[in-house]
Amino acid sequence: MIIKTNPDIYDKLFPKGDILTNEEISQLKSSGKTINFNKKDVVFRQGTLTSHVMYLETGLIKLFKNGRNNRSFILKIATPGYFIGFVSIFGDDTFQYTATAIEDSSVFFIDINTFNSVLEKNGKYSVYLLKKVCKDNLNIVDRITSQYHKQLPGKIADIILYFSEKIYHSNTFEFPLTRNELAELAGTTKESFIRTLTEFKNDKIIVSDGKLLEIKSLEIVKTLSRIG
Amino acid sequence: MIIKTNPDIYDKLFPKGDILTNEEISQLKSSGKTINFNKKDVVFRQGTLTSHVMYLETGLIKLFKNGRNNRSFILKIATPGYFIGFVSIFGDDTFQYTATAIEDSSVFFIDINTFNSVLEKNGKYSVYLLKKVCKDNLNIVDRITSQYHKQLPGKIADIILYFSEKIYHSNTFEFPLTRNELAELAGTTKESFIRTLTEFKNDKIIVSDGKLLEIKSLEIVKTLSRIG
C-alpha cells in the first residue's frame, strides 16, 4: 500500500503558475484514475497499443527495449513526476518499449482524448510538455551516446553517477536492480559489470555490499566517467 | 546556388489543414530568413547558445555529438522538412550537438520568441510539433539502441538500410559521407567499416565503388540487420 504524503505529487502534471486553469485541472483529474502496481508488475508492454497518458505518482519504473537475442536495454529509470511512455503515445500508436515496476508504484492514467483536447486548447501547457519531452530526450540520448564508446570502467562509473545524481541524490544508495539489470542499463554483461564493480571496491573508490553502494571517491568516479 | 523547385518545401513547417491560420503563417514567414550553407559549413556548434528555430528547406545536414577522445557520434542525417536542433532549443539553452552541412543546404531561421508565441497561442500547432518531436525521438533512440549490441555486419547493414530507406528511398545511392563519418554513424572505426563493406562486396550482397552503393540482396541485408 502506498501512502501519498507528498502534497506536490502532481506538480509535474499540473505545473505551478497560470499554465492550467482550475477547470482544466479538474477535467484532467476527473478523467484520470490511479492504478497501483507491485514490484515486477508490467505497466505496459512493447508492441501493444497506446491508449492512456501515464503519470508516475510514486515508485520507480524501468523502461527498456527488448532486443532480439533476448537481451534488453534499459533506457531509463523513471522517477515520480515522469510521464511514462509519453513519446510512444504521441509519436506512434504502439509502445516502443516495455515498462515494469521495480518498486511498488502508483500511476495516474488519463484518457488520451481528454488529454489531447486540453493540449489543443491550451498552447502553454503544450509548450510546457514539449519542453519536458525535449529535455528528457536530450538526457536519454546523451546518456546512451556518451556511454556508447566508453570502456567498462567508464560505463560502470556512469551508472553509479546516474543513481547517485539522478535517482537518489546521495553518495550512498541501494541499487534497485539486479546485477543483470544493471548490466542492461550499462550496456554490458552481468559478469563484466560484477568484475568492474569488484575492481572499484578493491581500489577503494567505492564501498559495496550486495545492492548497497557508497561512493568513497566521487572525484575518481567522475574522472572514470569522463575519460571513459 | 539552390533552386527551390519543390512547392511543398514548407509542408512540415506549415502543415496542410486548419492547424495554422494564414495570419500565423505570414507572421512566421516574415519573422524568418533563409540562410544558405555550403557543404562542410557549420550550422551550429555544440555548446553554443540557442536562439532560433531552424527548419531545413533543402540539402542534407549531419547532427553529431563530439565525444571526448575526439571521436564523434552521428545522431542523424537531417533531410528537408526537419527542424534541426529543435530538442536543444526547447530542452536546453545550449546546443547539445553540432550540425554541419554535408551538401549545399538552405535553412529557414525563425526567431524563437515569435515561434514560441505562436505555439502558446495555437495548441494544435504545439501538439503537431510535439508529435513530430516524439516520433523523431523514437527513431533516434531506436536506431542507436538497436545498433548498440550488434556486431559489425549488423551495424553496417543498419547503415545501408538507413540510407536506402530513410534518406534516398532507393536500392542504389551514393554515400554523402566519408568512410570515417560512416563509421561515426555506425558506431565503429573507419577500418572496421571498410573491412565489413568489403566482405559484403565479396559475398555479392552489395555492389560498391567508392561512395556508390547498390543493394543486390535486400533480403540478406535485412537479415544481417535483424540478427545483428
Place this chain on the structure above:
DNA sequence: ATTTTCTGGTGATTTAAATCACCAGATTCC
C-alpha cells in the same frame, strides 16, 4: 607548385570484453 592533410584501403597485432563453465545461496514455483 609543392608541401601538407585527408581519404580509401589492407595487413598484423593487441586488447577488452563477451562467452562459457562453473558454484553456492536465495527465491519462487508446483
Place this chain on the structure above:
DNA sequence: GGAATCTGGTGATTTAAATCACCAGAAAAT
C-alpha cells in the same frame, strides 16, 4: 517440501573489433 529458477560471484577461454602501421591517390592549403 522439494524442484526449479534466479542471483551474485569467480576463473579460463575465445573472439570480435580496436589499434597500430603502413600505402597511394586525391584534395587542400601555403
